[in-house]
Amino acid sequence: xxxxLLIVLLTISIIMPVYSNSASIYVWRNELGNMVFSDxxxxxxxEVTIKTANVVRTNxxxxxxxxxxxxxxxxxxxxxxxxxPKNNATIRDNTGSIFIQSIIxxxxxxxxxxxxxxxxxxxxxxxxxxxxxxxxxDRGEHIIQMELMNEKGExxxxxxxxxxxxxxxxxx
Numbered sequence: 625x626x627x628x629l630l631i632v633l634l635t636i637s638i639i640m641p642v643y644s645n646s647a648s649i650y651v652w653r654n655e656l657g658n659m660v661f662s663d664x665x666x667x668x669x670x671e672v673t674i675k676t677a678n679v680v681r682t683n684x685x686x687x688x689x690x691x692x693x694x695x696x697x698x699x700x701x702x703x704x705x706x707x708x709p710k711n712n713a714t715i716r717d718n719t720g721s722i723f724i725q726s727i728i729x730x731x732x733x734x735x736x737x738x739x740x741x742x743x744x745x746x747x748x749x750x751x752x753x754x755x756x757x758x759x760x761x762d763r764g765e766h767i768i769q770m771e772l773m774n775e776k777g778e779x780x781x782x783x784x785x786x787x788x789x790x791x792x793x794x795x796x
Contacts, residue, residue: 626658633661649674702781703729704738704754704770714789720761722790726754726770726783735775742768763792 637649650669654660661672708725709715715722724740737750743766747758750773766788772781 626654626656630658630660634659637661648672700780702736702772704772704781704783705729706768706770706783706786709786709788711784711786712788714791716791718792720759720763720790720792722758722761722788724756724758724768728754728772728781736780737773739771739773740768741771742766761790763790765789 648665649661649663649672650665651659651661651672652666652669660666662669665671704726706724706726708723726738728736728738732753737752738754739750740747740756742758742761747756754770767785768788769785770783771779774780
């Protein structure tokens, strides 16, 4: 019970703002060895020196004439750029695996999806990010492209075509 009281007193003394014109705080150890904080001095108590609090004065008035609250037209044109692989890159992987990555500018908005096109056909289903891992791609020349689609499934941006060459060693 005493420990709880001490914790409460300590918490209150820390939480309560202390000003230079407020009462002094004293600290001492009781018979159980616990630290006691109080505003009443006891024999053997030491006065706690408290630094003045940092006070930030602010102007509570907001000058609304300075704020531009007119609705802004948001640029709704997007750019899709395939960053990996580079155009005309040769991918050497006997499993036919390739990692494809893109960047969408401006920042990708919720509700948009990206469809990867491999050789003019949709590969897998649309995703909410621009990273794709393809497996078991046949060797030879391939063309990839990405479509950025809105919530209605309409294409709102299209990347440039990227050509890559899959090199897989034959198992003879």
